[in-house]
Structure formats: C-alpha cells, structure tokens
Amino acid sequence: MRADKCGLCLDPQTDLDVNTIENWxxxxxxxxxxxxxxxxxxxxxxAMDLLPGWYDDWIIFERERLRQRLLHAFEALSxxxxxxxxxxxxxxxxxxxxxxxxLRESAHRTLLEAHLAEGNLVEARRIHLGYSRxxxxxxxxxxxxxxxxxxxxxxxxxxxxx
Numbered sequence: 001m002r003a004d005k006c007g008l009c010l011d012p013q014t015d016l017d018v019n020t021i022e023n024w025x026x027x028x029x030x031x032x033x034x035x036x037x038x039x040x041x042x043x044x045x046x047a048m049d050l051l052p053g054w055y056d057d058w059i060i061f062e063r064e065r066l067r068q069r070l071l072h073a074f075e076a077l078s079x080x081x082x083x084x085x086x087x088x089x090x091x092x093x094x095x096x097x098x099x100x101x102x103l104r105e106s107a108h109r110t111l112l113e114a115h116l117a118e119g120n121l122v123e124a125r126r127i128h129l130g131y132s133r134x135x136x137x138x139x140x141x142x143x144x145x146x147x148x149x150x151x152x153x154x155x156x157x158x159x160x161x162x
Contacts, residue, residue, distance in 0.1 A: 021043070050066050075106055
C-alpha cells in the first residue's frame with residue numbers, strides 16, 4: 001500500500017480476492033476452465049458481499065455486477081458439470097444459484113436440466129412445481145411455459161395447481 005498527502009493506493013502486486021473471483025467466473029462462463037475450476041468454490045456466494053456496509057453508488061453497482069457475474073458462473077459451472085456427467089456437483093452448483101436468487105428463472109432451468117440429465121424426472125417436476133408456487137405467491141405470475149415443457153408438464157396443469 002502506498003499513501004501520500006492526497007491519496008491511498010494499493011500496490012500493483014497486491015492480490016485481491018475480487019480479482020480471483022472474477023477470473024474464476026470468467027473462465028467458467030467462457031467454458032475454458034481447467035479441471036480444478038470445475039467445482040463449487042469454497043467461498044461460494046459469500047463472495048457476493050463486496051465491501052459490506054459500504055453504500056456509495058459505485059460500490060452498489062460493483063456489488064450487483066459481481067453478483068450477476070457469479071450467478072452466471074454458477075449456472076455455467078452446472079452446465080459444464082452436466083457435460084462431464086458429474087450430476088451431483090452440477091446440482092450443487094445450480095442449487096447455489098437458486099439459493100442466492102430464488103426467483104431467478106435461469107437458475108431454476110439449470111437445476112431442472114441437471115436433474116433431467118441425471119434421469120430424475122420426478123425430482124425435476126418437484127422442483128418446477130415448488131418454483132411455480134413461489135412465483136405465484138411472490139409475484140403473482142407463472143414461470144415461462146417452456147420451463148413446464150422441459151419437465152413434460154402441460155401449462156394448464158401448472159397453472160391450476162395451488
């Protein structure tokens with residue numbers, strides 16, 4: 001760290017956690033992650049809480065940008081793990097995205113796809129019906145009909161269940 005009368009600067013050699021997180025997310029999203037990146041990081045979603053307690057405009061934006069980046073990375077990680085036939089790990093990664101943002105449709109789609117790839121249609125339907133109830137309760141809307149089609153449900157079945 002360097003300081004003078006006008007400012008405070010980090011040394012360019014300083015390793016920042018946020019850089020580590022963003023680099024991991026970038027490799028996973030781009031599909032160029034080495035095998036050691038194909039696991040849910042130990043820091044998980046806690047990394048989304050960038051500079052907790054700070055509420056300056058710039059940090060609010062950066063916190064949300066990092067949050068979105070990690071949600072995309074968790075979803076991409078799940079898809080990569082499905083391709084590698086590592087279904088339990090794929091489900092864990094998708095569940096992390098759902099845990100962070102329970103109303104996020106793409107996270108639920110990724111979770112459904114992981115269950116279906118593993119051959120668990122009943123589990124996928126259970127997840128879908130729970131998500132449908134949550135959306136109706138919280139927002140008064142149904143999920144995209146394509147999501148119901150993914151698990152072989154007719155939209156009328158989903159819409160009438162309460």
